[in-house]
Amino acid sequence: MEINSIINIASAVVLSIGSSSLIIIGLSSWLGKVWAARILEKDKLKYKSEFEKIKSSYEKEIENYKSELDKSKSLFFRYSESQFNLYNDLWGTLCKLESTVDDLWDQANAENLLSFALHLDKTINRIKTHRLLIEDDHYEKLKKILDTLNKFRLGKTNLIRMRQMTKEQIKLFKIDKILEYIDQNRESKDQFEELLEIIVKDFKTQIRANKIV
Numbered sequence: 001m002e003i004n005s006i007i008n009i010a011s012a013v014v015l016s017i018g019s020s021s022l023i024i025i026g027l028s029s030w031l032g033k034v035w036a037a038r039i040l041e042k043d044k045l046k047y048k049s050e051f052e053k054i055k056s057s058y059e060k061e062i063e064n065y066k067s068e069l070d071k072s073k074s075l076f077f078r079y080s081e082s083q084f085n086l087y088n089d090l091w092g093t094l095c096k097l098e099s100t101v102d103d104l105w106d107q108a109n110a111e112n113l114l115s116f117a118l119h120l121d122k123t124i125n126r127i128k129t130h131r132l133l134i135e136d137d138h139y140e141k142l143k144k145i146l147d148t149l150n151k152f153r154l155g156k157t158n159l160i161r162m163r164q165m166t167k168e169q170i171k172l173f174k175i176d177k178i179l180e181y182i183d184q185n186r187e188s189k190d191q192f193e194e195l196l197e198i199i200v201k202d203f204k205t206q207i208r209a210n211k212i213v
Contacts, residue, residue: 083133087203090130093123094145094196101152105189108159116156120149138202145195152188155181 100116127134127142134142159181 084207086130086133087207090126090134090142091200091203093119093126094199097123097149098192098196101149101189101192104152104156105185108156108163110160113153113156113160117153120146120153135202135206138199138206141195141199141202145192145199148188148191148195152185152192155185155188159185 097116097119100112100119104112104116124146127139127146131139159178162178162181
């Protein structure tokens with residue numbers, strides 16, 4: 001066989017092998033892209049599924065928080081409204097009580113004492129039964145008012161009893177004792193009026209706060 005024939009055959013073989021290699025490389029590249037696309041799509045579906053689960057979980061938590069918040073807001077608004085109404089009523093009660101104090105101060109008699117005592121007991125009972133809706137600071141100030149008025153009631157009761165005594169019984173009392181009762185009553189009345197001014201300012205502040213909310 002001539003050298004040229006050998007060279008031609010060898011060249012043909014090389015070309016044949018080269019074409020096959022190119023075909024194999026091309027197929028490998030195509031298959032690689034196909035598999036990569038499939039893997040990518042699979043990952044997308046997987047991550048999308050996980051994302052939807054997380055999203056659903058967060059949405060449920062948010063709904064729960066919103067529900068709890070709505071309940072809290074509802075309770076708070078109901079509390080504020082109830083407190084607003086109570087403070088208005090309490091102030092009306094205190095004003096009536098102040099009127100009976102003035103009447104008893106002007107005329108210390110059994111009728112005015114009874115009217116004052118009834119209003120005082122009514123106020124005491126109202127404050128006690130509605131303590132849950134009264135701010136602690138306001139409750140303490142109201143207690144001071146009630147304590148002051150109880151002293152006023154005691155002082156006026158003593159004076160009225162003295163007026164009902166006979167001259168012989170009155171002689172047993174020193175004039176200083178009578179003056180002491182009068183001074184104590186005046187002091188109690190003045191203290192009551194001062195405390196009333198303080199509590200009305202506190203009530204106004206609280207009512208404004210409730211209206212803003």
